[in-house]
Amino acid sequence: MIDALAPVSAIRARRRPGVVLGVYGAHLLVASVIAVPFAAIVSQRTAAEPSSDLSLFEPGGLFLLEILRLSEKSFGALLQSGLWVAFLAGYLGLLPLAALLHALSRRGRLSLPELAAASVRPLGALSLLLGFALAAYALVLVLAVTVSSLLGLQLHDALGDRGGDIAQASILLSGALFVAALGVIHDLARASAVVHDLRALDAVRSGFAAFGPRTFFAWGWRLLASAALVGAGMVFAGRIGVATPRATFVVLCAHQLVAFGLVALRASWLAAAVRQVV
Amino acid sequence: MHARRRGLVWFEGLFGLSLGAASVAAVSAFAPIPGGASVPNAPLPGAAAVPPTRTPTTASVAPIGAEYDRDDAMKQHAEDVVDYTLRASLDPVLHTVHGEGTITWRNTSHVAVSEIWLHLYLNAFKNERTLFLRAPIEGGRGTGPVGSFGYIDVRKLVAPQFGGVDLWKTAEKTTPGEPEDQTDVRVPLPGPIEPGGTLTLEVEFEDELPRVVERTGYFGSFHMVAQWFPKLARLEPDGRWAHFPFYHLTEFYSDYGTYDVTIDVPQRFVVGATGSRVSETVENGRKALRYVQSDVHDFAFTAWDRFVERDATAGGVAIRCLFPPGYDAVAEREIATATFGLRRYGEAYGRYPYPTLTIVHPPAGADEAGGMEYPTMITTGGAWWTPPGIHSIEAVTLHELGHQWFYGLIGTNEEQWPMLDEGLNSYAETVHLAEMLGPGSYVDLAGLTIGDAEGQRVFAIRVGHDAPVAAPAPAFPSGADYGGLVYARTATIFQTFARVYGRAAVARGLGRYARRYRFEHPGLEELVAAMRDELGEAAERNLRAALLDRGWVDYRVASATSKPKAAPAGIFDVDGKRSTIEPGAAGTGGEWEGWALVMRHGTLEFPVEIELTSADGTTEVVPWDGEGDFVRVPYVGKSALTTVRVDPAASVWLDENLFDGAWRAFGGTRAPRTIERGTYGAELLLQAVMP
Numbered sequence: 001m002i003d004a005l006a007p008v009s010a011i012r013a014r015r016r017p018g019v020v021l022g023v024y025g026a027h028l029l030v031a032s033v034i035a036v037p038f039a040a041i042v043s044q045r046t047a048a049e050p051s052s053d054l055s056l057f058e059p060g061g062l063f064l065l066e067i068l069r070l071s072e073k074s075f076g077a078l079l080q081s082g083l084w085v086a087f088l089a090g091y092l093g094l095l096p097l098a099a100l101l102h103a104l105s106r107r108g109r110l111s112l113p114e115l116a117a118a119s120v121r122p123l124g125a126l127s128l129l130l131g132f133a134l135a136a137y138a139l140v141l142v143l144a145v146t147v148s149s150l151l152g153l154q155l156h157d158a159l160g161d162r163g164g165d166i167a168q169a170s171i172l173l174s175g176a177l178f179v180a181a182l183g184v185i186h187d188l189a190r191a192s193a194v195v196h197d198l199r200a201l202d203a204v205r206s207g208f209a210a211f212g213p214r215t216f217f218a219w220g221w222r223l224l225a226s227a228a229l230v231g232a233g234m235v236f237a238g239r240i241g242v243a244t245p246r247a248t249f250v251v252l253c254a255h256q257l258v259a260f261g262l263v264a265l266r267a268s269w270l271a272a273a274v275r276q277v278v
Numbered sequence: 279m280h281a282r283r284r285g286l287v288w289f290e291g292l293f294g295l296s297l298g299a300a301s302v303a304a305v306s307a308f309a310p311i312p313g314g315a316s317v318p319n320a321p322l323p324g325a326a327a328v329p330p331t332r333t334p335t336t337a338s339v340a341p342i343g344a345e346y347d348r349d350d351a352m353k354q355h356a357e358d359v360v361d362y363t364l365r366a367s368l369d370p371v372l373h374t375v376h377g378e379g380t381i382t383w384r385n386t387s388h389v390a391v392s393e394i395w396l397h398l399y400l401n402a403f404k405n406e407r408t409l410f411l412r413a414p415i416e417g418g419r420g421t422g423p424v425g426s427f428g429y430i431d432v433r434k435l436v437a438p439q440f441g442g443v444d445l446w447k448t449a450e451k452t453t454p455g456e457p458e459d460q461t462d463v464r465v466p467l468p469g470p471i472e473p474g475g476t477l478t479l480e481v482e483f484e485d486e487l488p489r490v491v492e493r494t495g496y497f498g499s500f501h502m503v504a505q506w507f508p509k510l511a512r513l514e515p516d517g518r519w520a521h522f523p524f525y526h527l528t529e530f531y532s533d534y535g536t537y538d539v540t541i542d543v544p545q546r547f548v549v550g551a552t553g554s555r556v557s558e559t560v561e562n563g564r565k566a567l568r569y570v571q572s573d574v575h576d577f578a579f580t581a582w583d584r585f586v587e588r589d590a591t592a593g594g595v596a597i598r599c600l601f602p603p604g605y606d607a608v609a610e611r612e613i614a615t616a617t618f619g620l621r622r623y624g625e626a627y628g629r630y631p632y633p634t635l636t637i638v639h640p641p642a643g644a645d646e647a648g649g650m651e652y653p654t655m656i657t658t659g660g661a662w663w664t665p666p667g668i669h670s671i672e673a674v675t676l677h678e679l680g681h682q683w684f685y686g687l688i689g690t691n692e693e694q695w696p697m698l699d700e701g702l703n704s705y706a707e708t709v710h711l712a713e714m715l716g717p718g719s720y721v722d723l724a725g726l727t728i729g730d731a732e733g734q735r736v737f738a739i740r741v742g743h744d745a746p747v748a749a750p751a752p753a754f755p756s757g758a759d760y761g762g763l764v765y766a767r768t769a770t771i772f773q774t775f776a777r778v779y780g781r782a783a784v785a786r787g788l789g790r791y792a793r794r795y796r797f798e799h800p801g802l803e804e805l806v807a808a809m810r811d812e813l814g815e816a817a818e819r820n821l822r823a824a825l826l827d828r829g830w831v832d833y834r835v836a837s838a839t840s841k842p843k844a845a846p847a848g849i850f851d852v853d854g855k856r857s858t859i860e861p862g863a864a865g866t867g868g869e870w871e872g873w874a875l876v877m878r879h880g881t882l883e884f885p886v887e888i889e890l891t892s893a894d895g896t897t898e899v900v901p902w903d904g905e906g907d908f909v910r911v912p913y914v915g916k917s918a919l920t921t922v923r924v925d926p927a928a929s930v931w932l933d934e935n936l937f938d939g940a941w942r943a944f945g946g947t948r949a950p951r952t953i954e955r956g957t958y959g960a961e962l963l964l965q966a967v968m969p
Contacts, residue, residue: 006483012841019685020435021281025969027356027968028391028961029966030960030964031960031961031963031964032957032960033366034956034960034963035953035956035957035959035960036953036956038952038956039949039952039953039956040949042949042952043948043949043952045937046937046948046949046952047942047948047949048835048921048937048941048942049923049937050889050921050923050926050940050942050946051950051953052949052950052951053949053950053952054951056951056952057568058952059716059717059718059727059729060717060718060727060729060732061721061726061727061728061729061732061733061935062729062735062928062931062936063730063928063937064728064846065732065733065735065736066935066937067937068736069739069740070935071738071939085966086967087967089964089967089968090967090968090969093964093967093968093969097969098332103930107492113403124968127633130969156328156642156643157498159600160584160603160604161603161604161605161641161642161662162602162603162604162605162662163604163660163663163664165642165661170571177722190969192821200936201521214331221426226965230962231905234724234725237725238724238725241789245950248950248951249956251954252954252958253376255958255961256958258958259958259961259962262962262965264967
């Protein structure tokens with residue numbers, strides 16, 4: 001297996017557009033599973049409207065609030081099931097992730113059976129890594145929230161409302177940054193697990209060993225780029241609106257470009273992670 | 279008060295986090311009858327006095343002339359009924375206030391009186407057996423655990439004209455029928471006070487403030503001192519005292535007069551108060567600030583050693599904003615809103631007559647002191663970091679400012695008719711906030727705009743069947759109902775009236791009502807008469823039903839159909855000859871015919887339009903007066919009838935289902951925009967959870 005590793009310079013997301021597209025397709029599929037039931041409930045209310053669901057997007061939100069009021073219980077139930085779908089997707093998403101990491105690290109053409117096998121092989125290690133990571137995230141966040149809460153009164157007394165809030169937010173932000181660093185290590189460990197077929201604990205060690213400021217920066221700039229992409233999509237959609245079917249289609253295309261861009265940026269980061277561990 | 283205005287509270291309502299549905303049955307004076315009805319206006323057990331008279335029907339209310347479209351017809355001053363000259367010394371460490379001074383009261387009724395009623399509302403926080411603290415109300419202001427108790431002890435109540443006897447010794451010191459409550463106290467007089475006669479009282483009292491609860495109290499060194507002195511109830515013209523105990527959902531009612539109050543605090547404290555500061559003296563590390571204001575019916579003050587102050591002027595009114603350090607941006611927003619509000623409320627409801635307006639933003643932790651109105655002083659609230667796109671700061675400021683009119687200048691009985699101040703003020707808030715901020719008057723973030731009025735409508739519809747809107751405050755079954763009906767439903771009723779009968783007519787009616795009854799104490803009938811004069815008798819019927827009888831409405835398109843117009847088929851005997859015409863015989867020029875059946879459910883009858891659209895894009899709008907249970911609208915066109923929409927402009931905001939007023943010939947299950955946004959939103963979510 002090691003013989004088939006790609007040279008470091010060739011480990012790029014752009015070399016595997018098909019796999020990236022496949023991951024985007026998986027996201028789109030799961031997103032549709034979550035969204036379609038919501039849309040079905042909406043369409044029950046708006047199907048008879050002369051302008052279909054356009055009224056939901058009117059300034060002021062009269063009809064948007066009305067549909068939330070009328071369908072409150074249905075939406076609540078769907079939200080719960082949607083979160084379960086997202087949770088399940090969070091786990092099953094390890095399969096395309098493994099396939100992507102494998103594809104990024106290998107040279108030459110890859111067959112579908114090979115990708116399928118590569119996606120299943122490290123599932124045990126990736127599952128354990130996910131469990132470790134979630135536990136670590138929870139621990140750090142609980143710690144940050146607890147410290148922030150315990151110090152809240154003293155901070156407010158000493159620094160005033162604004163200073164106290166900023167101090168509390170700084171504690172929480174520190175926790176979030178720590179979680180982000182753990183997330184980067186988690187990805188490095190995942191890359192190690194897939195590329196070198198490591199067990200979970202060995203992969204964790206490898207992840208910590210590969211972690212450094214440059215790695216964090218490599219992840220960070222892509223996160224900022226993702227946020228900028230989402231912002232640009234929001235501005236564009238706001239300008240185009242949804243008044244006509246044509247405008248709706250244009251916005252759909254723009255949003256899906258953003259969604260693909262986010263997957264591509266993620267793949268680009270994972271390629272960087274693979275480069276760190278090969 | 280703006281009970282629901284803490285954050286996105288109507289979103290809470292939307293998603294079920296309501297203020298609570300606990301009954302107020304334990305409040306014996308207003309105990310609901312089993313089965314759900316209540317006894318509004320019921321006399322308190324054992325009370326010699328009775329609640330105020332309801333005003334007569336509109337037949338006896340004189341029309342308001344067009345002269346009240348202008349300010350020069352308004353009263354310039356209130357009738358001076360009760361004057362308070364007090365001195366208040368605040369101990370910010372012990373959180374106590376020592377008060378003393380003189381109350382001068384004039385009998386403006388038609389009958390002699392031999393008793394007075396004092397409201398000692400600080401006693402509401404004395405122990406857990408008071409009416410206020412034992413009322414089973416959940417959610418909202420004043421329902422959290424008590425931080426510390428508070429009370430007012432009257433030390434002296436001397437009437438010199440009766441030989442200097444201390445009236446407090448003979449006072450009945452508990453609320454009638456409520457031996458554990460001391461907020462509504464009857465004081466017998468040794469002799470009668472004739473109509474036009476005056477009673478002078480020398481008073482001395484001690485307050486211990488609670489930790490901030492239900493508008494008043496302390497938080498650290500911050501002090502909001504409200505309902506802090508023995509206050510006379512209002513005597514109605516027929517000689518009945520409008521007195522009532524302190525209760526969760528009830529606010530206040532009193533006579534106009536002049537308040538001359540000297541506030542004595544440690545020198546480092548910054549003070550804000552009702553009225554204008556006329557003098558300041560400093561001695562022995564303390565300062566005495568004298569505030570004087572005529573034509574008002576209450577007095578409150580705040581004192582804190584950490585207040586930051588910002589001053590501005592708007593239309594000749596000196597605005598003074600007191601806020602915690604770090605809230606500069608919020609203070610700017612409040613001043614800008616008050617500047618806008620003083621101008622627009624002044625134009626709509628008569629100019630603001632006082633020289634000052636004080637805005638107080640309490641610190642975090644003292645939130646229950648926020649969102650409240652006092653004459654010439656309002657309290658606001660909100661975090662220092664409230665994003666510019668969340669307009670809760672502007673909403674609460676505009677709402678409390680609006681109370682300077684609907685409560686301050688129009689002195690309605692807040693216990694009897696809370697909708698006359700909170701409801702009308704909520705409507706005014708929605709109108710003027712939209713003027714100021716546009717369609718996103720409550721939320722304007724990331725392309726999403728939510729209007730204040732639209733949000734209030736959700737709450738209004740949710741509780742619309744629970745109780746009448748125009749009812750005494752203690753008659754509401756829960757805080758959620760009080761908030762939803764008094765605030766939101768009143769606003770939604772008037773939003774509907776403005777859309778159906780004309781915004782200008784409603785604005786004119788409210789403007790005349792506000793100017794005509796400035797410095798007076800109008801009741802519901804005065805409002806109804808003012809609206810009837812502008813909108814007509816059909817509107818009056820709707821207004822009465824909406825306010826008094828839980829009026830509701832739902833317009834829906836029950837069915838519709840169309841088909842190619844054809845000669846009538848069948849066997850016809852004409853002029854002694856029989857002829858047979860087969861179905862599907864030649865029609866008349868390719869025309870289509872059909873009908874739409876539109877139903878009206880409910881008790882409100884608003885005129886609406888019905889829009890019929892043909893396959894060729896032609897649109898026909900048919901008016902319906904809304905009377906009767908249904909209307910069948912005939913259709914004739916060049917092509918098939920494809921859609922029918924009742925009330926296409928969405929004028930009737932009281933409509934209980936805005937989505938059943940449409941029909942489509944070949945309906946699909948299309949929601950293309952929703953599925954696009956929903957899918958994209960889920961994709962963004964998955965970015966966070968999928969590896």
